Structure formats: structure tokens, C-alpha cells
Amino acid sequence: MxxxxxxxxxxxxxxxLSLTACGGSSSDSSSKGDSSSSDAKATVSVVKPNQDAANTEKTDETLTIGLSSEPSSLYGAAGGKTENEEQIIGNAMLDSLVKFNYATNELEPSLATDWEWVDDTHLKFTLRDDVTMSDGTPLVADDVVYTCNKIWIEQNTTNDTGKYIKGATADDEHTVTIEFNTTAPDFLKMMSWTNFGIVSEDEVNAAGGLDAVQTNPVIGSGPYKFKEWKNGQSVTLERNDNYWDKDYAGYYKEIVFTFTSDAAAREMAVESGDADIAYDMPVSQAATYAENDSVNTTIYDxxxxxxxxxxxxxxxxxxxxxxxxxxxxxxxxxxxxxxxxxxxxxxxxxxxxxxxxxxxxxxxxxxxxxxxxxxxxxxxxxxxxxxxxxxxxxxxxxxxxxxxxxxxxxxxxxxxxxxxxxxxxxxxxxxxxxxxxxxxxxxxxxxxxxxxxxxxxxxxxxxxxxxxxxxxxxxxxxxxxxxxxxxxxxxxxxxxxxxxxxxxxxxxxxxxxxxxxxxKASVYAKDLKGFNTSERGFVDATGFYE
Known part of the structure; x- marks a missing residue:
């Protein structure tokens, strides 16, 4: 046997390729492991996400992230769907009521300063009073009601975004209560996901309505704003210099997402300097770059x-x-x-x-x-x-x-x-x-x-x-x-x-x-810091810096 x-x-x-490491969830910046077939050993250097300090500078530089495929929409909730790449891009443009810090494993305020469960199915949020939406208007409770009732529920009856929500009501201009149709305390954590980003009816209409906003998402209140989508090539976002969170400093003026299904080509773009990040690499392939001195490799569960x-x-x-x-x-x-x-x-x-x-x-x-x-x-x-x-x-x-x-x-x-x-x-x-x-x-x-x-x-x-x-x-x-x-x-x-x-x-x-x-695995430029993750292990594009 x-x-x-x-x-x-x-x-x-x-x-x-006989390259092993142990402790995929550890916080160490390097790991050592035995080759499983013999007593030969290999030492690999793997940078872990969610460890670097937050960025404090702004520049006029551009960050380029290579994704494996192009999304069909940049605001999938409007069309009743979510896609991984759309969530990654949308995370930079949309703020949710709460956010989850994957470095501390704690929920933190975002568009809401406070929240409480009124009972098992009713969750009340108190909104910030200093948030400006993309159309220049202030965030109010009616924006949350519109997002919840007209987008999450009406457009997403068969997926997680709307399946468990009965509706939202505005208690006053800065207080809103969301009712769920079943009991789950972790619905609060779910509300931090990108598909629960808040928009206003006016900015959606200004972008051409729910159909048009999927490809022209000039919406939200996030740290970056939509600038351009070149079909088949790239999506470009630009820094939101009127962002409400004054503690946030976006190092990059623009973030460009490119799309290449060939993982090796994505990695080569990083080595050549044409890209900064090759996201979503096959783990076995990423492991072969772990000892490459010209790039960083991150592999994480x-x-x-x-x-x-x-x-x-x-x-x-x-x-x-x-x-x-x-x-x-x-x-x-x-x-x-x-x-x-x-x-x-x-x-x-x-x-x-x-x-x-x-x-x-x-x-x-x-x-x-x-x-x-x-x-x-x-x-x-x-x-x-x-x-x-x-x-x-x-x-x-x-x-x-x-x-x-x-x-x-x-x-x-x-x-x-x-x-x-x-x-x-x-x-x-x-x-x-x-x-x-x-x-x-x-x-x-x-x-x-x-x-x-x-x-x-x-x-x-x-x-x-x-x-x-x-x-x-x-x-x-x-x-x-x-x-x-x-x-x-x-x-x-x-x-x-x-x-x-x-x-x-x-x-x-x-x-x-x-x-x-x-x-999950990614390869990125050696001098790049701030590799953080958002929900479901997606890369957070907003925290990178040099």
C-alpha cells in the first residue's frame, strides 16, 4: 500500500514540477517545503496579499492590470448578472454600505457610518452626509432605496444580489432599513460585495438608463471613475479626486485593465514592463515564477x-x-x-x-x-x-x-x-x-x-x-x-x-x-506594493503603489 x-x-x-511549499494561508513572505517525491528541496518566495501598509501618495502614473477575459458588462447588476472581471473593475468605481477588511477580517464603515439589526430580518443603516455621487449630488437614503428596490431586486431575482432581499425603505434622509426574506446574520458581510454598490437614479438616467449603464458606467461614488472602454482591448478608469474618504490616497492617476486569455502572455507582459499585474494565473503555472527575481508571485487561498x-x-x-x-x-x-x-x-x-x-x-x-x-x-x-x-x-x-x-x-x-x-x-x-x-x-x-x-x-x-x-x-x-x-x-x-x-x-x-x-495566483512587478484582495479573492485594484 x-x-x-x-x-x-x-x-x-x-x-x-517538483516545486512545493506549505502553509498556503500563512502570513509569511516566503515558504519552504519538501519535494513530495524525494528528499530534494526547493525554496520559493511567495508574497502574501493583504500585508502591505496603505499607500499615502498620489502620482500621475498609470497602473496596468492584465485580466484573463473581458467582461460583457461593467455594471452587471443592471442586467441581472455578475462576472468576476466586472466585479474586479466595479470594485474601484462603486462603494457599498459597509466594507470588509481582509487584512483584519473585520467589517468597517463605508457609505454607512453605523448599522444595527432591528430584528432577525431588518437591517438599519445610518448614511454618511459627506458623500458625492458621480453626478455631483449628495448621497441620500433614496439612493439606497432606488438601488435596492429597482436594481438589486427587480433586476436580480434569480441571483444572490436580489434573491434574499424584500425591499428597502427610507426612514429619513440619512437612514435606511433593508428587509431580508430569511434570517442570516452574515447578510451584513455580503452587503460589502461589489454587486451591492450604491448608485443614484439620476446618474443612471444620465448615463442612458439601466441598459446603457452596463457599458457606460459613469456611476457610483468610488475611488475611481469610468473613463473609457475599448472593446476587445481595455477598460480605463481615472482617479476620483473628489472622493469622500480623505484618508484614501490613490497612487495611480489611471488604472487600465487589459484582457489576455493566455496566462503566459500576461506574465510576459509584466516581465517586459507592458503590464504591472498578471491576475488569475493557473496556480501550477504561477509556481514556476516563484523564484523569478524579476517579478513577485502571490499564491493564496x-x-x-x-x-x-x-x-x-x-x-x-x-x-x-x-x-x-x-x-x-x-x-x-x-x-x-x-x-x-x-x-x-x-x-x-x-x-x-x-x-x-x-x-x-x-x-x-x-x-x-x-x-x-x-x-x-x-x-x-x-x-x-x-x-x-x-x-x-x-x-x-x-x-x-x-x-x-x-x-x-x-x-x-x-x-x-x-x-x-x-x-x-x-x-x-x-x-x-x-x-x-x-x-x-x-x-x-x-x-x-x-x-x-x-x-x-x-x-x-x-x-x-x-x-x-x-x-x-x-x-x-x-x-x-x-x-x-x-x-x-x-x-x-x-x-x-x-x-x-x-x-x-x-x-x-x-x-x-x-x-x-x-x-488563486497572480504575478506582478517587483517594485509594486499593496496587493490586497476583495470579496471571493478578487484583486483590489485601488491600493497598489510603488
Missing amino acids: KAKKVMAMAMASAMI FGQTTHLWYNMGDNAGATKDQKVREAIDKALDFDAIAQVGTAGFGEAALSYWDPSCDYYTANYTKEERAVDVDGAKELLDEAGYGDGVEITALGLQDNTPVLTVMQANLAEAGITLKIDTPDTAQFVEGAFGGDYDLICVGDTPAIRTPASVMPFLQKLNVDGPGMVIGGAKWTSDEFDSTITDLISESDTDKATELATKLDEMVKDETVCSNLYPEM
């Missing part, structure tokens, strides 16, 4: 754990049998999978929950996670698959290396794994149609909202079914009620107890196999 594990680990090492989900729906095949699911779990080499999935910068998960959760506990021991091929074969025999079984794993292209390791693991137990990596649209269709046996999907449970806590096991809409992986909803009433209790619990100790209970239920039923923390 040991020899088989060594072979799998050697495969993992080869796939990540962001509260999202990747899970291997088993199809247990009505159309499920062998994975409907719990013994088959347990056999797969026993046959997997979680250390090797984590080595490949995180390029050696993260370890195998020991809980459903990510360690960044304030209710995290390690519910699995390393012994429980050890490879047990004989045990897997025994369970398969009991399930009637002693002669082997063929199953299909669905994943995106970037999951291929991880799925390949799984394929080798499962072959040792007599399980033939076919790998299906379609394009994104087909992947989504297959995922929610249950057209697979196994699927790799992550979630971000550090924020406890209905869309974030075990979303593939529960009803996401208050009045309708959610996005259950594998087809029809199968979870028990106890599972559902415990998820609801965890989301609504404000006491951290009690939330920890509920999270532990859910973790035990997942373990007992082998609902999924917990794999590894999902990682």
Missing part, C-alpha cells in the same frame, strides 16, 4: 474548498450506493490530489469547512484520509462490483490534472474513471442535469448565507428548489433544518456545533469527499 501511495505522490510531484461530489439523484448509477461512494473515498490519495490541485501550496482538507471559517473544526484525521485500496475493493465487492465498475467524472479543463490523479488512484481499486471536460456551458448543463457520476465543485462557506453554506444540498430559494447537484433534492429534513440553523445562528460557538454536526452527517453518508483549498 505504501508503494502505491509513493507512486501517486511521484505523479503529483511531476505534474507540479480565499475561503473556498474544492469537493468531489457524488451523484445521488434519481438518475445516478453506481454512486447511488453508499458503499461505492465509500470505496471511492478510500481509494483516493488526498495528499497527492492536494499537491496537484494547489501546486503544493495547500494541504488535503480535513473538514467540509474551510479553515478560514470562524466555525471551522478538523473533523477528519489524517489516518481516516489515508489510502486504503484493500478496503475499497472489499466495499465494491459487497456492493456487487467485485469485477470492477466504470464511472464518469465531470470537470472543467483546469480540473484535468486533478482528475487524472484520481483516475490513477481508482484504477488501483478496479474502478475505471472516464474524464469528461466540456466547455463551461456544457459543464453547467451537465452538472445540474446530473449527467455524471463524480463532479468537482467548490463553495465559499466562510460567509454564512443560503447561497454559500452547502449550496448543492439545499433549497436556495425560499419559495422554490435550489441547485442540487445530481438532479432532484435528496437530503433529509434533519439535513435541511441543520443547514438553516447554521445560517441563522449568530453565536459562533453554537454555529461551530452545528457545522460539526453537518460535517459528521456528510461523513456518515459520504455525500462528498473533501479535497483541498482552492487557490
